[in-house]
Amino acid sequence: MRILVLGGTAFLSAEIARQAVASGHEVTCLARGSSGGPPDGVAWVRADRSVGAAAYAGLAGGWDAVVEVARDPRQARQALEALASRAAHWTFVSSCSVYAGHSVPGANEDAELLPPLPVDEDSSPERYGESKSAIEQLTVELAGEKAHIVRAGLIGGPGDSSDRYGYWPARFADSRDPVLVPDIPDHATQVIDVRDLASWILYAAEHHVTGTFNALGDVVPFGEYIDESRRMAGPLGETVVAGEDWLVEHNVQYWAGAESLPLWLPPGHEGFSARSNAAARALGLALRPWRETLQDTLEDERARGLHRDRKAGLGAATEQRLIAEFLAG
Incomplete structure (x- = not known):
């Protein structure tokens, strides 16, 4: 597959790129490189997404899969507008911080969400959940049936x-x-190993798994x-x-x-680290x-x-x- 990782230089996105290369895929990473370079074996398009749509000018052709890890809804929208029509599968790594409440153990993907961050407000660490909620909404709107939304919990490893x-x-x-x-x-x-999460994201792209899932470890x-x-x-x-x-x-x-x-x-927060991962496990998520x-x-x-x-x-x-x-x- 031809895979584009929007990121690829830090923790999860780097692990995704690393595993994709090891599996024989053609991988491109678009990143500034402020946290270092991407793994060996990938093509690196060095770009600053804060400049807007121009950041994607160096990307040519279509993609079998795009992986997005953004926290900023404006940057996520610009990427979707520039690239979604050229991608067969679009993964957005979201967070369980999008949920409005955290008190119920065993809650699944149907739990109430935080309202999306308004379009005229800047993303910030304090509005992390609202920002991710906004990007989920944008992904569904602009990627449609190609969208795979991964609500990760605490990632370790x-x-x-x-x-x-x-x-x-x-x-x-x-x-x-x-x-x-x-x-x-x-x-x-409830912690998911970064290697297991990356592996499932690639599995989902290879098998065209779509929809919204809690990607979590066991309790x-x-x-x-x-x-x-x-x-x-x-x-x-x-x-x-x-x-x-x-x-x-x-x-x-x-x-x-x-x-x-x-x-x-x-x-x-009794349910914060005790959400259900059953839906993802039923569709290929394997946990060490x-x-x-x-x-x-x-x-x-x-x-x-x-x-x-x-x-x-x-x-x-x-x-x-x-x-x-x-x-x-």
């Missing part, structure tokens, strides 16, 4: 730059004890994930388990970002065992450095202070 899934195995592999852990053993985690209780992270990191380190109310009172952040405990979610993803993530964390600056998690000084305060009562 080697090369993850968000630092969320890898925080815990890396923290247990660190020599510092003890480790501060939230008291949420029964809370759900794993947080306690099991923590126990396995400790075991793999070995030897088993000491933990300090703090209640959610205490963590909130001491300004520990949820989920991601600075001074957070990754994968810990606020009330009202979650422990394999965890082991490979730990190896990647060690290779990149356990003490590197991270985008998510507690800093060493903050964690030590919090543990001292907790133990002091």
Whole structure:
């Protein structure tokens, strides 16, 4: 197949390009290259999509499949207007952040969505869900029956730059004890390996799978994930388990970002990491065992450095202070 990846230099889009080349497809990546170059074996059209329709002037001919990962509805519209008529299949990687609510475990693709970002408003991190919702709507309107909308949840595995899934195995592999852990053993985690997601996106293009799907891993209780992270990191380190109310009172952040405990979610998010992936699994989504993803993530964390600056998690000084305060009562 002749495949165009709008991106191809970072995490998921790079993995899609890498696997496509390995499968013998002819792959082109359109990207600025601000996060590095695309994988070996692809044709690179270097372009800045912020300039508008002119960014696509260097793309000639038709495409068996186009993969779009945009967050900006304006850029997504321009790409669709320039290229959708020349593509046989159009995948848009969306997000489960498009859903209006996150409290119901097991919810499927029929759950209510956030309203699309208005056309006169700029995309921003704070309006991420609305932006992705707008691009979904545009994709359906302009790609029609060729549209494959992939609502991904948290993506993990080697090369993850968000630092969320890898925080815990890396923290247990660190020599510092003890480790501060939230008291949420029964809370759900749900991570899809980037390699499995990329593989399914290519499978869908090859088999012309269309429609809208939650592309998610299986649910794993947080306690099991923590126990396995400790075991793999070995030897088993000491933990300090703090209640959610205490963590909130001491300004520990949820989920991601600075001074957070990754994968810990606020009330009202009981279904955020427990959505149904049944529809995608019925149409070819194959998931490796979650422990394999965890082991490979730990190896990647060690290779990149356990003490590197991270985008998510507690800093060493903050964690030590919090543990001292907790133990002091």
